[in-house]
Amino acid sequence: MSRSVYRAPFHRQIIPWIFAAIFFATAPVLIFYTSGYRLNTKKTVIERNGTLIVDSTPRGARVYIDDTFTEKYTPVTFQNMAPGDHTIRLERDTYHPWEKRLNVRPEQVTFANTVWLWRDVEPQLVLSNPVTALTSSAQRGLLGIASTFDAITTFSTWSPRTGASSPVVLSGSASGSHELLRWSEDGKTILVGGEDTQALTWWSRTDITPLQTNPLPAGLYFWNGNNLHRAADDAVYEVNPQTGSLVRTPLTTDTVDQSDTFALQKATGTSVLLLHEFNFDQRRLSLPEGDWRLAALKNDYALLKNGFQWLSFKLASPTPSSNQTRGGWPDWLTSASQPTAILLNENEVIFWRLDQAPETLWRQSDFVVRATWHRSGLSVFVASKTNVFAFELDSRGGHQITNLGSFDHIYDLSVDQGVLYVAADKNGKHGLWQITLE
Incomplete structure (x- = not known):
């Protein structure tokens, strides 16, 4: 007696294979997607996404990315950002908007978290x-x-x-x-003028009443802490307006200005000025042509001034270094x-x-x-x-x-x-x- 063999319809036979093919095709995509990878349609490559951190002062600014409101407010972190350039815009009522185009890189964090918004x-x-x-x-x-x-x-x-x-x-x-106008380091005394060797100059203590101004000899002055420094023809003067003390340091005939650690000296028989650091007795640094004078001491740096030219020297350094620029008072x-x-x-x-x-x-x-x-x-x-x-x-x-x-x-x-x-x-x-x- 013959038996008939049941054969499922073709579509029922192929469906499991279709699901298997879909699984093997989508599984890697899902794995890459959950790992942060995305298809960059502009580059037609698969890249891992980046992260964007946005914050502002004051906080609570609306965040727009590529002209679309994100429904988020600062501070906020955007993960899985597609790599590439994005326009970030922050808006807050009664403040000027802030906008910048930033590049988000794969597997890196891009920061826009130091934004100041102005009223x-x-x-x-x-x-x-x-x-x-x-x-x-x-x-x-x-x-x-x-x-x-x-x-x-x-x-x-x-x-x-x-x-x-x-x-x-x-x-x-x-x-x-x-x-x-320049304040002393403690903010109690102000210097008016004194920007060059011919400038009229006054100082005034603002922590006492009534307010008074005190004239000084014309000259180039700067604040060395709370003391006023000025080099004259034969001496350097340090004045403390708070105490009224005056310290006079005589200059040698070949010295035009000096501090505790160095001196500006004339090269013998020339108009060239030399910077001599006392810690390096044998070293003399030749300055560019000009009538240079000490105009500031900042940490380990000395600033020299010649008209509108400025020259900085790093002091107490085995290897001398300097920079030069031009401009008004810093x-x-x-x-x-x-x-x-x-x-x-x-x-x-x-x-x-x-x-x-x-x-x-x-x-x-x-x-x-x-x-x-x-x-x-x-x-x-x-x-x-x-x-x-x-x-x-x-x-x-x-x-x-x-x-x-x-x-x-x-x-x-x-x-x-x-x-x-x-x-x-x-x-x-x-x-x-x-x-x-x-």
Whole structure:
């Protein structure tokens, strides 16, 4: 008796093989996917994803990636980001937006976690005086102010708590404004002028009342801590305004300036100046041509000045090293581990860390009136004749530049405790304006 053999339909026979093929095809894909790999359609290659960390001050900013709101707010971490360039944008109500194009690399973390957002506010007039120069004492929340009217220059102080002090006339100031104001290290005494060997100079203690200004002989002065240093023809003088003490150190006939560790000496029979470190008795370093004078001591560095030229020397080093740049008086970043400053050279802002070669941060067609640091060291504020900008030092994807305010004419700029102070004309009013940044 014959038996019939049952044969399943073809589609039922092939289905298990189809599932097996799908499994073997998708299993590696799933394994790669869960391990962070993705297909980069632009490069047509499989790459492992990267990570993006975003944070801001203040926090709570909306995060957009490639013009799409992520439904996330700072601080936030994005894992499994496709490698490549992405446009990151942060927005927060009443603040200027921040935007930058950053490259996310496979298996690496890209950081955008030091973003500062600046308030979007109109400048407010806080003092109706013809202010032409100002500088802030970070230790005391106090502004030193020079004002000029009818060719008479006065000095005063101002703070948001106490207002303005009674102005004191700078005796002998027959011409215009005195733009260079410098605080002592403790923030109690201010130096007016003293930027070159012919400059009229005054000092004033701001921790006593009534405010007084004290004239000094014309010359190049700088703060050595809380003492004023000046080299004259035959001696070096160190003055402590707090105690009234004066130390006079005679100079030899071939010495033009000196500190505790080195001297600037004339080479015999020439106009060349030599730097002689006392710890290296046999070593003399020849300086570039010019009338160089000591203008600052910063950690292990000596800064020499010749007009608008600056020269730094690393002291007490077996191998001499130096850097040179050009510009106005340096604005120092007080929180930096290595001495770091910005200088103005007409329409340029120069970044100068003394152990590195100078770098041009900003070059525009407009003349730069002033540049000063934000306390984070991550941004600088730059004033042209009519606008104030925040300039972010992070150069990835280009520097972020934010216009913080516009004026008819700007004379000077300073920052203190998250508030930007601008000496400027605006809407027919000349005075001190504030922009609350944070």
